[in-house]
Amino acid sequence: MTMTTEQAEWFANAFGAVVNNVEQVILGKEHPIRLAVTCLLAEGHLLLEDVPGTGKTTLARGLAQTVQGTHSRIQFTPDLLPSDVTGVTIYDQKSGEFEFHKGPIFASIVLADEINRASPKTQSALLEVMEESRVTVDGKPYPVGNPFMVIATQNPIEQAGTYRLPEAQLDRFLMKTSLGYPDRDNTIRVLETGGSRPQSGALTPVITTQAVADMARLAAGAHVDRSVLDYITRIAEETRQTADLRLGVSMRGCLALVRAGKVWAASQGREYVTPDDVKRLAPACLTHRLILDPESEFDGVTGADVMDRVLATVSPPARSGAA
Secondary structure, three states: OOOOHHHHHHHHHHHHHHHHHHOOOOOOOHHHHHHHHHHHHOOOOEEEEOOOOOOHHHHHHHHHHHOOOOEEEEEOOOOOOHHHHHEEEEEEOOOOEEEEEEOOOOOOEEEEEOHHHOOHHHHOHHHHHHHHOEEEEOOEEEEOOOOOEEEEEEOOOOOOOOOOOOHHHHOOOOEEEOOOOOOHHHHHHHHHHOOOOOOHHHOOOOOOHHHHHHHHHHHOOOEOOHHHHHHHHHHHHHHHHOOOEEEOOOHHHHHHHHHHHHHHHHHOOOOEOOHHHHHHHHHHHHHHHOEEOHHHHHOOOOHHHHHHHHHHHOOOOOOOOOO
8 A cells, every 4th residue: 555645744743752752761862762663663673782871771661651562671691591582381280281471572562681691592582583573382383463573782892791693683683773872961951850750661652552553554655766776776785795794785684774764754754765764774774784804894894884885885866766
């Protein structure tokens, strides 16, 4: 179903209401919040790489409360087992049958805190549910519901006792971003309240989970011109030819950028995606999918450096991308 101008305007108003509500508990971070909401409505998952105390947990709880959804938090540790995440089947002596007990992954918004502290075996337990929104235990699938979003965090400073996320898992995150510390004015605002700001659990829901699912379907109808698709393809091809990279953007990355672009366009009140939308979202959607060449990484080259260079090299189409 193609999105109309009226539907795009309604989408933008609803999107803005969600962002404004979450911003009550995360001051001065409109852009990361907009990325998080975009990720939710694009039916994707978000990776936050940030130092402690920047509001990662508050963001997850605030988003869940705003969309009237459920929230769970999983603290990843080296001894965490896959069944601690997905759930386990237990034999019920009264009924004489095996009964499945759901794990914390069964929630609308799941915060996977310090995900890189868990073993690769436990991290792999997330691969199926992040891709297919279901958990398979003893050969039986269990849907986690809709909406479903994983917000995973990792600390870039302390690396002792951590496991680097495998490329296959990184590729399943639609976006990667950071909140960072608030600027001076917002820091002063937080200090003035003395911690008496509204807590994320006290936020009033502004939209239902059913409306979130409806918005996701609506955004999927935004128009993406062939010239914009060509622009995304040329960006991906450029990353695959860059000497500083061992692995460029995958097809999943290209699809993620298209999905995110549709939601972002609708959030601006447009029913079509522009090259500027692509350029704005490309760093968050693509940078974490780039695998650096070891020698380039040793020389201090970062994925962000490569992405900036690629976006500067690949020229956007002259057309706006409108239907």
